Amino acid sequence: xxxxxxxxxxxxxxxxxDRAILELARxxxxxxxxxxxxxxxxxxxxxxxxxxxxxxxxxxxxxxGRPASPPAALGALxxxxxxxxxxxxxxxxxxxxxxxxxxxRKEIAAxxxxxxxxxxxxxxxxxHQHVQLLPPVERAxxxxxxxxxxxxxxxxxxxxxSGRLRHRLVLNALIGLRRARxxxxxxxxxxxxxxxxxxxxxxxxxxxxxxxxxxxxxDVPDPSLDATSYPFxxxxxxxxxxxxxxxxxR
Numbered sequence: 001x002x003x004x005x006x007x008x009x010x011x012x013x014x015x016x017x018d019r020a021i022l023e024l025a026r027x028x029x030x031x032x033x034x035x036x037x038x039x040x041x042x043x044x045x046x047x048x049x050x051x052x053x054x055x056x057x058x059x060x061x062x063x064x065g066r067p068a069s070p071p072a073a074l075g076a077l078x079x080x081x082x083x084x085x086x087x088x089x090x091x092x093x094x095x096x097x098x099x100x101x102x103x104x105r106k107e108i109a110a111x112x113x114x115x116x117x118x119x120x121x122x123x124x125x126x127x128h129q130h131v132q133l134l135p136p137v138e139r140a141x142x143x144x145x146x147x148x149x150x151x152x153x154x155x156x157x158x159x160x161x162s163g164r165l166r167h168r169l170v171l172n173a174l175i176g177l178r179r180a181r182x183x184x185x186x187x188x189x190x191x192x193x194x195x196x197x198x199x200x201x202x203x204x205x206x207x208x209x210x211x212x213x214x215x216x217x218x219d220v221p222d223p224s225l226d227a228t229s230y231p232f233x234x235x236x237x238x239x240x241x242x243x244x245x246x247x248x249x250r
Contacts, residue, residue, distance in 0.1 A: 005031040006242070008213040009059055009126070011044065012036035016220035016232070018044050020239045024215065025054045029246035032057055034126050037114045038084070039065035045118025056119045057154075058112055061128040062137070063087045068110035074103040087129045094134050104140035112144065126156035156210065215239040 008021045011033045024030045032055035035045060039061065048056050063084050067074055071082035076098045079085040093099050116122050131137050132155065145153055216225060216235035225232040 004209055004211045005055075006211050006213060007032040007034060007055075007057070007126075008215055009034045010036060010128070010214060011048075011059070012040055014216070014222050014225065016216040016222040016225070017214075017235070018047075019220050020215040020217040020235070022047055022051075023217065024213075024239065024242055024246075025051050027243065027246055028053070029242050030213075031055055032124065034059035034124075035115055035119065036061045036065070036128060037111050037118070038068055042114070042118045045115065048119040055123040056115070056121050057124040057126055058115045058122055059128050060108065060111060060125060060132055060137075060141070062104075062107060062131055063090055063129050067107050068114045069106050073106055075100050077103045077107065087131075090131065090134070094136060099134070099136040101136065101140055101143070104137055105144050108137075108141055108144045109148070112148075112150075122150075122153065124154035124156070132156065213238050213242060215242070 006029070008024065008030055010017050011021050012018065012035050021030065021033050025033060033048065034057040035048070036059045037045070048054065061084070062077065063086055066083055067078060071078045076093055077084070077100065079089075084090075090099075112122055112125070125141065126132060127137070132141060141155065145151065145155075214230040214235050215238050216222060216232050217239060218236045222232050225235060
């Protein structure tokens, strides 16, 4: 059986998420944390320097927040007010062929550098709302990794083995497009990942290589999360289950 890595997404989106991730990391209950660098200040990144055992990833975000590079250089990737315009808008730009490669490369490189400056390292890349699976984004990411000599990075591009059926079908179709391309990728990929909410006993399926968590800290209520697809209570439950699983393994 493959020993999966446990990775928590969305570091930097909310105080309750950050606190939960840091506590799990200090308990050695996480292997990695994926950080957003465009939705808040960067002071949260410094805490990751105190956890050298933790892999730090870029949670590439081009659907919300303000870009890491000058908005004027990003064309249609940002709205008139210089912000990212949401997943639906991004998908429409992709379908219309309006996602410009140069703008994507510029923003991806800026976000990687922002994380490196704040946390001291970048070990892997994944995407907020799975944006790294969109073919133009994945190609731009590949170009940035090639040009910067970052081939040691791991990129989450593997098959999704959990979640809603429609969600899995869309993501795996995008992954299939990437696998159909002929040129070799310059980075290691995560081949199979599951969401932590998809198994009840704390044990992922045998083929899983990455387990993705969405967590919140019970001591820091955040009603805003209740409007998302991962409400506060569900995120707290994932946090508590991981604490129990780690305590039981000692």
